[in-house]
Amino acid sequence: METNERFLILDLFRGVAAFGVLIFHIIYKSNSGYNFVDGLYVLVDFFFVLSGFVLLTTFPQNKKGFLKDYRKFVFLRAIRLMPIPMIAIFLSLLPYWFGRLVTGRSDIFVFENSNKSLDDVISGMLLLQIVFSTSIFLVIPLWSLSAEWITNLITALFGPLKSNLPILFLICFGYLALFYGMTNDKEWIEMIGATRGWEALGRAIIGFSIGMLIRKNYKYLKNFKGRFSLTLALVLFAIANTTWFYVGFSNLYFTSIVFGVVVLHLSFIKISKTSKLGRISKSVGHYSFGLYAFHMVFLMWFNYWDSSPGFGEGDVNWIRYFVIKTMVVGGLSLIVTHLSIKYVEGPIRKFGTFFINQDDNARKLG
Secondary structure: OOOOOOOHHHHHHHHHHHHHHHHHHHHOOOOOOOHHHHHHHHHHHHHHHHHHHHHHHHOOOOOOOHHHHHHHHHHHHHHHHOHHHHHHHHHHHHHHHHHHHHHOOOOOOOOHHHHHOHHHHHHHHOOOOOOOHHHHHHOOOHHHHHHHHHHHHHHHHHOOOOOOHHHHHHHHHHHHHHHHHHHHOHHHHHHHOOOOHHHHHHHHHHHHHHHHHHHHOHHHHHHHOOHHHHHHHHHHHHHHOOOHHHHHHHHHHOHHHHHHHHHHHHHOOOOOOOOHHHHHHHHHHHHHHHHHHHHHHHHHHHHHHOOOOOOOOOHHHHHHHHHHHHHHHHHHHHHHHHHHHHHHHHHHHHHHHHHHHHHHHHHHHO
16 A cells, blocks of 8 residues: 555645535535536535545554554544634624624525524534534535544544455445435435535545455556556546436435545646645645635625525626635635645644654653
């Protein structure tokens, strides 16, 4: 298993996927007629596959000292995943309380009651949304980060096991969880998608484990490199994002497999880290996490101050509205991402790495 290679093309497509989710949330249920983007919700599953592919090499690998390495992994994942969602939740509360206390409006959030609960705020900041589902409504896209966080805790336990069987077991478990959730939580899924409980955990474990399986067998799968297979992967990618119109949420049973093929073939495309495209790709990947976490916050702010065009208005008005909305929401998300990385997440991760290194040195001296 190759451990040191950086796949800049995946950084680039992580940004593309985050932008796709932004577009989905801007247009979804807008009554504009542009419902061809509704299938973009499955891009979340692309994130799960990509994360499994990238993170496998960071798992604790040795049985000796596993508990210490596992604690280190959990700590580093926590300081990576939690700071920006915490800021996003805090920002989501500002317009709510502004609306309640200053303007007297209470319609900023459809599910306003969840924003009054300290329990929901705490569980949201700890990325427990898929367990305590009312906290999802603080910032809806954070459910997937909750699913990834819990999946990280589970899958990292299998790090020292060298065969493919544990990963195949995880995939089977993920499908059972997804099936159970899809069967028993239909009302929720119809309202807001497969975003909580067993169905959310199943989606994350399936995608993450498929990414792990591909990375673990990467040197063998390189033999499938070729133009035909790349074309096939792109066709499958398009199919995964359009089948929602025909099979609904049932497409979640195969989208992660499709995205696994896509991630594999994208990884064959090499970008030099010293090239202009390489630097752009790294920056896009760097900011994609914040774009994903913050865009819904500013989308809610935008919706508070401005409303969409009426039913009788033409396509030109809708297009202009979507372009402006995308620029405002995306721009604000990137600005806040930059500030959050520079002044919050960056220092926290720097201190966390220093703390880990100090602990390792103390253990060696001891």
